[in-house]
Amino acid sequence: MTGRPSPTTDTAAGGRGTRRALPYAVHTRGLTKTYPGGQDAVRGVDLTVATGEMFAFLGPNGAGKSTTVSMLCALKRPSAGDAWVAGANVLTESHLVRRRVGVLFQHSALEPDLTCAQSLQLHARLHGLSRSDARSRTGQVLSAARLAEHRHARVRTLSGGMRRRLDIARALLHEPRVLFLDEPTAGLDPPARARLWQHLRRLREDERITVFVTTHYLEEAEYCDRLAIIDHGRIVAHGTPAGLKSALGQETVRLRTSDNRRAAALLRTDHGRTAFDGGEEVTVPVTDSAEWLPRLCATLGAHGIHIHRATATVPTLDDVFFHHTGRPFDPESGTP
Numbered sequence: 001m002t003g004r005p006s007p008t009t010d011t012a013a014g015g016r017g018t019r020r021a022l023p024y025a026v027h028t029r030g031l032t033k034t035y036p037g038g039q040d041a042v043r044g045v046d047l048t049v050a051t052g053e054m055f056a057f058l059g060p061n062g063a064g065k066s067t068t069v070s071m072l073c074a075l076k077r078p079s080a081g082d083a084w085v086a087g088a089n090v091l092t093e094s095h096l097v098r099r100r101v102g103v104l105f106q107h108s109a110l111e112p113d114l115t116c117a118q119s120l121q122l123h124a125r126l127h128g129l130s131r132s133d134a135r136s137r138t139g140q141v142l143s144a145a146r147l148a149e150h151r152h153a154r155v156r157t158l159s160g161g162m163r164r165r166l167d168i169a170r171a172l173l174h175e176p177r178v179l180f181l182d183e184p185t186a187g188l189d190p191p192a193r194a195r196l197w198q199h200l201r202r203l204r205e206d207e208r209i210t211v212f213v214t215t216h217y218l219e220e221a222e223y224c225d226r227l228a229i230i231d232h233g234r235i236v237a238h239g240t241p242a243g244l245k246s247a248l249g250q251e252t253v254r255l256r257t258s259d260n261r262r263a264a265a266l267l268r269t270d271h272g273r274t275a276f277d278g279g280e281e282v283t284v285p286v287t288d289s290a291e292w293l294p295r296l297c298a299t300l301g302a303h304g305i306h307i308h309r310a311t312a313t314v315p316t317l318d319d320v321f322f323h324h325t326g327r328p329f330d331p332e333s334g335t336p
């Protein structure tokens, strides 16, 4: 890979004042990671994330999200392929990559017994900031995190959501260009998750950074400009949430019947539809539910299957996942 021109070539030295507008914050080609022992965690990932985007990397547990993030942050070495992040190559310019990215992993890196300000100043010093710069940058990131009034509170006394905001503040201390967050909402209740997303959107505007978030919550991917779905180490779909859904050109008919298993089998054989028995209901992707709903119900009625409930819905990201993988999205199901 050495010597190949980077699609995000950046000759600026770094630092906010000298940043150049790069077309891509992240660009990968055939990015691959095979762990010792033969575990193929990431299998030839091609990905582009535009500068300034809020990007979601969606996949079930074990799909390869954390491994990809680690390679993009130059913390794990790819087994094959190329990747550039914020204009630097992860293999040949790993020191630049590490300087230009902020990363938040699932476990907090903060010292529970220090105060918020002490902990951040310590990390700022670890990034090489002078004592006075560390103090002033700590003040800035605490304000951006809406935690200025908690600066003297001990880290362990913060709520889960506040702690995550403080973790994000820590990742922003050295003014990264790309912020990677690995499942930032894990362990938070739904209202705290919604507040954290609001916070991320505000930060993206205020700090003018690219935000790359991994998640296994389908609804969180909806908050992003674009997303990629990873499954068993491969990208199965990428695009805007609306684009991915409309590309299906489908609505979903949902039927609760007296015999879902038989109903799904009948719709497959009689109508050639992809009918899935999800236990509670049968789902059938169709192009026009107004046309298909009566036809499907008539077929089931003719075979003596009673319909308790029939509804039609526009596509969801769940449907997108199903379309590309042939199975419903289950956060726990990704391990090869």
Ligand SMILES: Nc1ncnc2c1ncn2[C@@H]1O[C@H](COP(=O)(O)OP(=O)(O)OP(=O)(O)O)[C@@H](O)[C@H]1O
Binding pocket: 035, 036, 037, 039, 040, 041, 059, 060, 061, 062, 063, 064, 065, 066, 067, 068, 216, 334, 335, 336
């Ligand atoms: N250090 C390692 N050695 C061997 N296998 C690993 C290692 N780290 C991860 N794996 C395996 O690689 C695959 C991808 O793991 P990874 O953690 O990247 O997935 P993930 O999508 O981030 O999952 P989660 O949502 O559970 O964090 C899994 O099968 C996992 O068991």
